[in-house]
Amino acid sequence: MNAIEHLRDTLRAIVGPAGVISEPTELRTYECDGLAGYRVTPALVVLPSSSAEVAEVVAACHRAQIPFVARGAGTGLSGGALPVADGVVVSLQRMRAVLEVDPTNHRAVVEPGVTNLAISQAASAYDLYYAPDPSSQQVCTIGGNVAENSGGAHCLKYGFTTHHVLALEAVLPDGTLVWLGGDSPEVAGPDLRGLVVGSEGTLAVVTKVVVRLLRKPETVRTLLADFPSIEQAADTVTGIIAAGVVPAAMEIMDQLAIEASEAAVGAGYTLDTPAALVIELDGPADECGELFETVQKICHANGTTKIRIAADDTERARIWTGRKAAFAAMGRISPNYFVQDGVVPRTRLTEALSTIAAMGAEASLRVANVFHAGDGNLHPLVLYDESRGEHDRAEKLSKAIAELCVDLGGSLSGEHGIGTDKACSMPVMFGKEDLATMDRVRRAFDPDGLCNPGKVLPTPRLCGEKPGPYRPHPLEAAGVIERL
Amino acid sequence: MSSSVSDRMQARDVPTVRPSDLRQARDLMFEAARSGQRVLLHGAGTAQSWGAPVGDVDVVLDTTGLDQLLAYNPADMTVAVGAGMSLAALQERLDGQRVALDAARIPLGATVGGLLATADGGPLRATYGTLRDLVIGVTVVLADGTVARSGGHVIKNVAGYDLTKLFSGSLGTLGLVAEVVLRLHPLPEATATLAVPCDVAAGFAHATALLACPLEPVALDWHEGRLLIRFEGTRSGVATRVRKAVALAASGEVLEGADETAVWQALAGTVVGGDGDTVLRAGTRPDLLPQLAARLDALTTGPSVKATLTSSVGIGVHTVRLRGGQPAEHAAVLAGWRSEVLAAGGSVTLHQRIPGLDELVGSWGRAPATAPLLRALKKRMDHDERLGPGRFAPWFA
Incomplete structure (x- = not known):
């Protein structure tokens, strides 16, 4: 029995036989996200139903040293949920419960597979809503929004996902289940919740999200x-x-x-x-x-x-x-x-x-x-x-x-993410030390490189041996900022 | 205001270096790395007593020379500054705009970098957050001299990891915040505050009723027997909303101008504390306020210690000041109240202490489940554990 077959059996024991997909034709459903130009068929797809199951699934992948990619609705536009060949896709589609709407504290606790719009619908009875509204809000999931730090048409005034997420329950790449952030924006120590929001699924698999709800405007x-x-x-x-x-x-x-x-x-x-x-x-x-x-x-x-x-x-x-x-x-x-x-x-x-x-x-x-x-x-x-x-x-x-x-002094991406699509363009915007520092953060979370590998940061395999020469930021060229 | 750490450094004759630009800061950090020196990062010194006391260091890096205004783009509403600039000085340079942060220690000279590293905020936090929410780009110098940027000069940007968040609340243990790009907001045309006298339970109930209406207060704080409700906006808009809020409260006093300023300054005075005070900040689910206030009362029934609590009611951010009495009494209140907060899923950060407190009680409560991850991040950012050693002990070195 090879490593994948062995892992398949382990995953079946965790989530039940119906929760593991290994048929090539069925696997193909998961071969791309909203950026259909990139396609990779994964070895397995697993559909856990609870935080505990996600933790066990990730721990099993970690033990087997097999890479995994978390996936929500697959509406992303940068190939952030592109599977890894010979890897596992962890689909969060079975975790779509709105666990709690708390009108007193203006918050909701939801599972990652809940759609963005469903949160506002659940809160509507209390005249509350969830502010970030990406155009895909009818189908995109809050787990995906957390991964991408999604914005939407109203973010000029209301900000992005990072401004509206108070806490995350997340499975770290070794299978440890932790809470990041807290019941209040005031937390002790570095803001790990903020670090994970927008990390495109490369630092953890999010299993619960506590969001802030706003009073509907008059x-x-x-x-x-x-x-x-x-x-x-x-x-x-x-x-x-x-x-x-x-x-x-x-x-x-x-x-x-x-x-x-x-x-x-x-x-x-x-x-x-x-x-x-x-x-x-x-x-x-x-x-x-x-x-x-x-x-x-x-x-x-x-x-x-x-x-x-x-x-x-x-x-x-x-x-x-x-x-x-x-x-x-x-x-x-x-x-x-x-x-x-x-x-x-x-x-x-x-x-x-x-x-x-x-x-x-x-x-x-x-x-x-x-x-x-x-x-x-x-x-x-x-x-x-x-x-x-x-x-x-x-x-x-x-x-x-x-x-x-x-x-022009801006950014490669405002809301779609870097994913697979723009990873090789990152050296246009960031220098070697910037990228190396981001990689240090990644390795602190994921020393074995198993959690959504190949996304966000350029790799020699993806971009060639040299990820392109560093070009000075225009503000540096103008003498406004200094690179050293 | 305790500046015990700075005093101790001076007493021990620890040399201070003061870079005046990013290059010098990089060179000094690199030099410290090469000679294995432990470094205390030091801005204006308004928060050196936060967290656990820092252990022995070999050099103090004073950031206040990194005070340049690097780029101000009023039409884009962004500004880039050296992180050693005081936020008060920065505000003076802005035209009809502001950094929407009103942490109590800003008038004392707190630097932009220090305010980010402490994740500090004031009453406006309920609407605008802290610098983690207002900083759109950051340049840091790591312990080994690595200079790294993240973010940039635009408000909307998802390219790469957001190092601003990692450094928010890091209390100088992960690296030097050297340069910061901030998002600005327009100064409001008018402001007014409605002060409603009430006890804390009634204050919470009233705040809940108010937040259920679309009146959009910019800040909502309980302090010294009053719920303070602040509105900002156009002149006529603020007047209308204040009128509606008065009708809802059926009591209260409308404060404007100097009277309004004074009531918020008094609140800031509680948060900043004075010599010999113990000050701590907690974050909890907002509706725990009445219970936590009652617990604090129960812990301070004795005659000597006076506890003053202020809370941003809508977001569950509470600051407690203990004044008078003996270190043992402060320690008992800290330990008792903190365990209540932690049991309720909240967090507590010690901001300053009565001398002698550290011998009696730990600065931090029990370690969170993320402690191994924090240790891993510390090792990756500051491999030899030379920056602010002991600040987060025993969570990480």
Whole structure:
């Protein structure tokens, strides 16, 4: 009996025969996440039902020195849940109970397989909700959100998963079950909960999540403003921030994105406008109304050609449908596309977008833009046609766009994660010592390299012997910061 | 304010080095590593008494020379500074914006790096968190001289591990925080505080009722027989919300201007403590407040020790100050109250102590289940265990 067969029997004893998948055809269901370009079939998939079972499963993998990858709904966009060949996928899909909603203490305790939206639904009876709202919230799981430190359209005001998770029950890579964080944000010693949030499943397997719930705002006001250019829309965003207003969300779509979205869902966006800006304010009614007036004035000052104000919840939902449909709708205007996730400082949005347009023109490819303008998180969609042999050119352009964001003082990824997809680009953003320090953290948790290996940090196997030369950060080049 | 550690260092004639930029800081840490020196990282010295007393060290690294404003981008609402800059000095440089942190020791000169390393916060923590939530990029120097960055200059960023979190609460034991990039928030147009006289149980009940309404107080603290409810926003918006909060409370006094400032300063005074006080901070589930306050009363029935408790009611962050009496009495209160908090799943960090306390009771409670992991992290970051030795004893070296 080989090591995998032996482990299969051990796992069957832990979770029962029905909880272990080893048939090649069934295994293929797990071969990729939302980034379908990367595919690896795992040796086994195991579906534990409790924290204790996860701990036993991980301990068994650790004893056998076989790598494992935790997986939620598989909606990730960076290959973070890509299996390891000859390794185990630990699916958390059987752990989907909302264990407790505590309205007095404004929190909920949930299992990792619970969807993001289900938390807000469970809390809704108490006028509470869970703030981070990634576009995939109907299907993505809280365990995956913790792994990716997910944001969503409203993170400008409300922050990311890390700001809303109080505690995690987690299985360390040797199978030890621990609690990280606590019942209060005040804890003693280093913030291990914060370290694990956003670590892309490389430090631990999360088995319970204690989330903070917020009181629903009294009012939500939403508008959709058309602009004659992307620049004017971006200037409006800057103007609103400069006025001291912190909207819940500010989202920009360009004409290509609007065209695709309208073809898919017909949310009533203006088809021939070069740019549309969605602005949402929430909070106490009087204040929200007052600031909503300010925001409209700033839109007019920047040359808006049309403002549509959502009169009720239905119309607000319609505006958001148009925005949230944009990604999936790209299929309407292009057979294939890459999504990027780079971030630039808000004040460099205009520069980033015009450079991206020029890069697209040079590569003879169309680039659609849908982005979280308030926090500078771009989602350029590089459109291409595989059948015309455009794949490699599009991939190259997409990668160049992510690296452009770093050049402009930003980041490779705002919310999708590094995963498999961008691990080899990490040296563009971080130096050797930075990456080596991150690796020290990883080894403190996982000295044997078993927990989601090959993700986040570049490895020679993945990226070639040399992970690319270090390039000075633009702020270093400008003398603002020093590398040494 | 106890500065016993600094005093001891001076008394023992421990040499102090004071780098004025990142390169010097790196060189000094590298030099200390080469000669095997144990290092005490020292900012303004406002929190040197936190945790367990540091043992013998060979050199004190004073961070206050790392006080440069590196880049201020008002339109992006970010600022990069040397971590030795005092937060109060930084606030003065910001135009219509702020670092949304109001830890009690900021007016005493606390540095940005020190505030991150202590994970300290004040009443605003209920809305804005601590520096762990406001720092978007960090540069650290490890014990061996390695200079490492994580994060960057943008608010939204998930590339790589977030070392800011690891250093939050590390109390100078994992490395030197040398540079920090912060997210800023707009200064509010108006603020007002409603002070409602009540005992702690009524205060908690009232806070719960208030938090069930969409009034969005920015801070909600119980202190010295009053629930303090602070609102921030536009002028008319704050006025409206205060009116609604008064109606809900059916009593209370609205404080603005100097009166408002004074009531929050008094709260900060409790948190900072004075010479000879013992001060500790606990984190628990918020609804344990009445029970923990009662337990504290029961432990301090004697005539000599006076316990003062203040709590950020919505988030379960409590600070207790013990004043007067003998070290043995302080030790008994600390041990008794801490065991109650730990049994309820909470945490306690000692901020300062009456002289003589350490001979009677440990600075930390029982080790958490994560202690082996903390030890592993310590070994990877500071292999020879030379930084702030003893600070977390007996959890790790």
